[in-house]
Amino acid sequence: MSRVLSATGDQLASALHLLGVHFLMGGTNIEESFHQKPAALIAALAESPEARLRLSLIPLFLEHPEFGAHVRSAVQILEGTARLTLQCYYSAAVFLQEKYRSRLNALIGEKSSLPNLFSDELKLKAIGGPDDKLSLLAQRHQALSGEQVNWLGTYQHAAQVWLKGLEIQHS
Numbered sequence: 001m002s003r004v005l006s007a008t009g010d011q012l013a014s015a016l017h018l019l020g021v022h023f024l025m026g027g028t029n030i031e032e033s034f035h036q037k038p039a040a041l042i043a044a045l046a047e048s049p050e051a052r053l054r055l056s057l058i059p060l061f062l063e064h065p066e067f068g069a070h071v072r073s074a075v076q077i078l079e080g081t082a083r084l085t086l087q088c089y090y091s092a093a094v095f096l097q098e099k100y101r102s103r104l105n106a107l108i109g110e111k112s113s114l115p116n117l118f119s120d121e122l123k124l125k126a127i128g129g130p131d132d133k134l135s136l137l138a139q140r141h142q143a144l145s146g147e148q149v150n151w152l153g154t155y156q157h158a159a160q161v162w163l164k165g166l167e168i169q170h171s
Contacts, residue, residue, distance in 0.1 A: 007044045012053050015041055016060060022169070023059040023162045024052055038067050042074040046086040054085050058155065059162035061093035061114055062104065068114045081145070087118045088141040092134065092155035099130035100159065107166045 007015075013024045045057050061067055071090050075083055094114045097104065104111065119126055122140050124133065138152035 009048065009050050009053055012041075012044060012048060012056075016056055019060070019064060021056065021060050021063045021162075022165055023056045023158070038070040039073040039077070042067065042070055042086065043077055043082070046074065046078055046089075047082040054089065055154065055158045057086065057089040058093045058096065058158040061090060062097055062100075062159065062162065063108065065097065065111050065114045068117070071117060084141075084144055087122060088137060088144075088151070089155075090114075091116070091118050091122060091124070091137050092158075095130045095133040095137065096155065096159045099134070100163065103163065107163070107170060 016022075016024060042057065042060075045053050045060070048054050068090070071086065075086055078086060094116050097111075097114050116126070118124075122137070122144070124136055124140060126133070128136075134155060135152055138150075138155065141151040142149065
């Protein structure tokens with residue numbers, strides 16, 4: 001693990017809250033160590049030992065697709081599992097953004113599309129709709145990680161929890 005910027009879970013959650021990404025509980029202290037360092041925040045989340053923090057990458061990219069411009073920089077400084085986590089969670093956000101485009105537009109306004117950065121590297125075919133792409137990504141994630149995890153359910157859980165929170169805020 002490269003440990004780009006050592007941070008506690010509370011610091012990472014606070015950085016997300018500061019960005020308006022309300023996916024996690026906690027993190028109420030003002031955390032500005034990641035201000036102006038999006039690649040460092042992305043890498044720190046991907047390296048986190050806490051699954052909830054790694055998973056928050058998906059809502060981060062959905063809320064702030066402009067962070068997609070910093071993903072390649074973050075990937076370059078990551079290794080192993082953290083690198084794969086970032087590639088797969090970012091790709092999931094790409095497909096989830098496509099799947100929930102109209103719902104997202106209604107809740108957070110029209111945002112730019114996340115560029116599809118890793119389909120070639122992950123050997124994903126760009127055919128079918130977002131559900132097909134998410135299913136294929138989940139299969140590849142499982143094969144590449146060697147973990148028997150329901151990755152499809154994991155990706156969808158992140159999006160649904162975050163979207164439900166947005167809907168509650170807007171009601």
